[in-house]
Amino acid sequence: MTTATTGDAPDLRASTMRRRIWGWFFFDWASQPYNTLLITFIFAPYVKELIGDGAVAQTAWGFGIAAAGIVIALLAPVLGALADTGGSRMRWIWLFSLMYVAGSGMLWFAAPGDFNLVLTLIFFALGLIGMEFATIFTNSMLPDLGPREQIGRISGNGWAFGYVGGLITLVLMLVFFAESAATGKTFVGLTPLFGLDPEMREGTRFVGPLTAIWYAVFMIPFFVFVRDPRAGPAPKGAVKRALSGLQSTLKSLPKTPSLLAYLASSMFYRDALNGMYAFGGIYAAGVLGWSVVDTGIFGILAIVSGAVFAWLGGMADTRFGPKPVITVCIVILTGVAVSIVLVSRDSVFGVAQAPGSTLPDLIFYALGALIGAAGGVIQSASRTMMVRQANPGRMTEAFGLYALSGKATSFLAPMLIGVATWVSGSQQFGVSPLIGLFVIGLVLLLWVKPDGDRAA
Known part of the structure; x- marks a missing residue:
C-alpha cells in the first residue's frame, strides 16, 4: 500500500478546492434562467401579451414584484x-431550492383564456423568493473559496459562467419552444417540441418547467462538490442567539460607517438595476411592439x-479593486x-422617426448590450465589495444584510414604476x-472605503 508524499498534499488540496469552486459556479449556472427567462426575456413579455395593454401589464408586474420584495x-x-449560528447552510439551500423549482414549474398554468394574474404572480414570487434566499447562503461561501486577492476573479468567473447558462436556456427556448402568437412557429420556423400546442401557447409556457428542470439538474454538481465547513446540526438556542446577534449588528452599523454607506449605496443602485432587468422585456414589448421572440433575441x-x-x-476587480x-x-x-426614457417607436432622443424606422430597435439593442455588460460587472464586483466590508466571523449574516440592502427597497423600484406608469399611462415615463x-x-x-472600516 502506498502513501501520499509530502508534495502530493498541496496538489490534493488544490484539486479539492478547484472542485469546490466549480461546484459553487454551478449555482449561478443553475439559477440564472430565473432572471433570464422568467423575469426579463420570455415570461414577462408573454404576460404582457396575455394582458394586452402594456401600461396595465407594467403596473401589475411592478406591484407583483414589489410584494415579493417586501417578504x-x-x-x-x-x-x-440564523445561518451564522445555526449549523450547516446546505439545508437552507435545499429548502429554498425546492421553493425555486415549485414556483417556476407552476408557471406552466399561465394559459391564455384561463389566465389568473394573481395566482401567476404568487407562483412567480414563490420561485423568486426561493432564488434570492438560496443566493444569500451561496454568496456567503465566497470567502471560503480562495485568498482575498483572488475573490474578485472567482466572483467574476462565476457570474460569467451563470450568464452562459442563461444564454443556453434562452437559445433553447427561442429555437425549440417559444412560438410566435402570429405564426405558431419558433424563431427558426419549427413547431414547438414534444407536441406542445402553439394555439394554447404551450411552447412559451414551457419556460416555467424548463427553468425548474434546469435548476434541479445543474444543482447536482453544487451539492456534490461544495462542502460547508459548518456541517453540523444547529446548536440549542440558535434562533435566539441569531436574533440577538442581528440586533447587535444593526445597532453597531453606525460604528462601521463604510459598511453602512455601502449597504445604503447598493440598496439603491442594485434596486435600480433589478428594475431594469424586471421591466426591460415588458417595456420593449409595450413601447416597441416586440414579440416574445424579438425580446428573446434582444x-x-x-x-x-x-x-x-x-x-x-x-x-478589473482584481487589479483595481471593486x-x-x-x-x-x-x-x-x-x-x-436616461436613454431608455427617450427611445420609443416614434422618437429617438427627441428626433421624430418615420413609420417603419428600425433606428429605435437598433438603439434599444445597443442599450441592452450596455445593460448586460455593466449589469454583470456591477453584480460580481458588488459581492466582492461585500467581502471586503464584512466582518469575516459573521459573513453569512453580512450577506443577509447585503440581501436586505438589495431588497429592503426592492419593492421601491417596481412600486415607483408601477405608480408612475399608472398615473401617467405611459410606459416611457x-x-x-x-x-x-x-x-x-x-x-x-x-x-x-475600498477596504472597509478595517482599513481606517
Whole structure:
C-alpha cells in the first residue's frame, strides 16, 4: 500500500478546492434562467401579451414584484444571522431550492383564456423568493473559496459562467419552444417540441418547467462538490442567539460607517438595476411592439455582453479593486436609464422617426448590450465589495444584510414604476424613477472605503 508524499498534499488540496469552486459556479449556472427567462426575456413579455395593454401589464408586474420584495426584505437578514449560528447552510439551500423549482414549474398554468394574474404572480414570487434566499447562503461561501486577492476573479468567473447558462436556456427556448402568437412557429420556423400546442401557447409556457428542470439538474454538481465547513446540526438556542446577534449588528452599523454607506449605496443602485432587468422585456414589448421572440433575441445580445464583461470585470476587480469598477458601471447604467426614457417607436432622443424606422430597435439593442455588460460587472464586483466590508466571523449574516440592502427597497423600484406608469399611462415615463435611484447610489458610494472600516 502506498502513501501520499509530502508534495502530493498541496496538489490534493488544490484539486479539492478547484472542485469546490466549480461546484459553487454551478449555482449561478443553475439559477440564472430565473432572471433570464422568467423575469426579463420570455415570461414577462408573454404576460404582457396575455394582458394586452402594456401600461396595465407594467403596473401589475411592478406591484407583483414589489410584494415579493417586501417578504425578502423582512426575512433575508434574519435568515443570514440564523445561518451564522445555526449549523450547516446546505439545508437552507435545499429548502429554498425546492421553493425555486415549485414556483417556476407552476408557471406552466399561465394559459391564455384561463389566465389568473394573481395566482401567476404568487407562483412567480414563490420561485423568486426561493432564488434570492438560496443566493444569500451561496454568496456567503465566497470567502471560503480562495485568498482575498483572488475573490474578485472567482466572483467574476462565476457570474460569467451563470450568464452562459442563461444564454443556453434562452437559445433553447427561442429555437425549440417559444412560438410566435402570429405564426405558431419558433424563431427558426419549427413547431414547438414534444407536441406542445402553439394555439394554447404551450411552447412559451414551457419556460416555467424548463427553468425548474434546469435548476434541479445543474444543482447536482453544487451539492456534490461544495462542502460547508459548518456541517453540523444547529446548536440549542440558535434562533435566539441569531436574533440577538442581528440586533447587535444593526445597532453597531453606525460604528462601521463604510459598511453602512455601502449597504445604503447598493440598496439603491442594485434596486435600480433589478428594475431594469424586471421591466426591460415588458417595456420593449409595450413601447416597441416586440414579440416574445424579438425580446428573446434582444436577450441573447445582452447575455453575451454580460458574460464577456463579467469575466473582464472580474480581472478589473482584481487589479483595481471593486469600488472604481462599481462607480464606472453606475455611471454607464444611469446614462442607459436616461436613454431608455427617450427611445420609443416614434422618437429617438427627441428626433421624430418615420413609420417603419428600425433606428429605435437598433438603439434599444445597443442599450441592452450596455445593460448586460455593466449589469454583470456591477453584480460580481458588488459581492466582492461585500467581502471586503464584512466582518469575516459573521459573513453569512453580512450577506443577509447585503440581501436586505438589495431588497429592503426592492419593492421601491417596481412600486415607483408601477405608480408612475399608472398615473401617467405611459410606459416611457413610468421607468424614469430608475434614474434617481442610480444617482442616489452613486452619491452614497463616495463614503465607502475600498477596504472597509478595517482599513481606517
